[in-house]
Amino acid sequence: MAIRHREGSVLEAKKAKVKTPPMFKVLLLNDDYTPMDFVVLVLQKFFSLSREKATQIMLKVHRDGPGVCGVYPRDMAATKVEQVSAYARQHQHPLCCVMEEN
Numbered sequence: 115m116a117i118r119h120r121e122g123s124v125l126e127a128k129k130a131k132v133k134t135p136p137m138f139k140v141l142l143l144n145d146d147y148t149p150m151d152f153v154v155l156v157l158q159k160f161f162s163l164s165r166e167k168a169t170q171i172m173l174k175v176h177r178d179g180p181g182v183c184g185v186y187p188r189d190m191a192a193t194k195v196e197q198v199s200a201y202a203r204q205h206q207h208p209l210c211c212v213m214e215e216n
Contacts, residue, residue, distance in 0.1 A: 135187050135188065136187075136188065136215055136216070137185050137186065137187060137191075137215075137216040138185065138186060138187070138188055138191035138192075138213045138214065138215055138216060139182050139184075139185050139191075139213065139214055139215075139216050140161075140182070140183045140184050140185075140186065140191050140194045140195060140198075140211065140212075140213050141180040141181060141182055141183065141211065141212050141213065141214065142156075142157075142171070142172075142175050142180065142181050142183055142198075142209065142210070142211055143175070143179070143180050143209075143210040143211070143212065144175050144176055144179055144180070145208050145209065145210065147207065147208050148202070148207040148208060148209040149207070150172055150176065152202075152205065152207055152209070153168075153172040153175070153209065154168045154169055154172050155168075156198055156201060156202070156209065157171055157172065157183060159201075160183075160194055160197055160198050160201070161183045161184050161194070163183075171183060180212075183211075185216050191213040192213065194211070194213075195211045195212060195213050198211035199211055
């Protein structure tokens with residue numbers, strides 16, 4: 115898009131480059147006390163995963179350590195971490211949920 119300036123010069127409109135916001139992984143950490151069924155329920159309830167996908171992630175966490183539940187913008191990831199942590203505390207489970215930059 116070109117705009118004529120009154121002295122005859124042409125000004126070019128610059129397109130603003132919009133930087134995409136950083137994304138954050140929400141991770142569940144393994145512990146020896148939280149029941150597997152509870153972890154599957156949490157994954158279904160807070161991350162809208164199917165029972166099959168939730169079970170796969172739960173088993174990955176159980177066998178290999180931290181497992182990714184989803185990738186979100188910072189605010190959404192922080193909300194998910196708080197929701198899962200509060201729900202686990204409410205049910206007296208030590209399930210730990212954290213976030214890290216993707």
